[in-house]
Amino acid sequence: MNAPLPWFIAGPLIGLIVPALLILREKQFGISSSYRFIGGVLLPKIPYFSYQKDGDRWQIQFALGLILSGFAAYQVFGAFDAVVIQPVLDYEKLAVNIYDVKNGLQFFLGGILVGFGARYANGCTAGHCIMGVSQFATSSILATVSFFIGGLIGSFFINPLIF
């Protein structure tokens, strides 16, 4: 599993999910609303979570498919993690497996920002970058630019300090 599936195959296949979801499921591509749905199940007393969540139920099924794909990959290929990428960055930690639980705190913090930011921005890489930008929506183009600025700051300035 060392060479990745080339982008010119993987990218269009991901793009195909957009019409597939529309035709087969009448849904716009996205995944981060699944977190809101979970909130709606667990903490329905918070106003933001007491919403018509049935429209987001499909995202839990979609998420289940994602989890299964990870599980299947583990069964077939094992934990293909650090190994796959050339360590091209300038800080040393890239030589080790980043997914070690000793990095749990950093991942937890990153997760909080992902969850908070996705809801605040009203979408994530799927809903904004792919679904939204392909509609040429101003909101999604702005969010995508913002994702990248945030990502540059995190990757260049924060990660070398915390990993």
Add this chain to the structure above:
Amino acid sequence: MLKFIITLALGFFFGSILLASQAFSWYRIQEMFHFQSFHMFGLLFSAIATSAVFLFILKRNKQKSIYGNEIEVKPKKLEWKANLFGGLIFGLGWSISGACSAPVYILVGLHWKIGLILLAGAFVGTVLFALVERKLPKA
């Protein structure tokens, strides 16, 4: 049941592509933000282009869903402060955890310990947002 299987299968397909292309990986995300490979950019741009072409065709053909309904595609509402500030926060999280929302789930299956930590973090972040959202600048 049919809807469930379709959605599950599409999620599995999506995850498999993210795995095979390594787009789920922390390392690929760092590589992207350091502009050290075209891989992730090509992947995102070609996904967007493919989606845009199909959206155009669906619209032109007035394509109906398999349930016989008109397909409705709505852009997300522009709330520039929310898109901007939320985007920055999301981007920070994306680069630190090396995972956006979909890879969080993939990692639950692949590396369940880190995956569950990430998922717990993402849920805590969502709850924090739910608690403060009325006070945040949006439009």
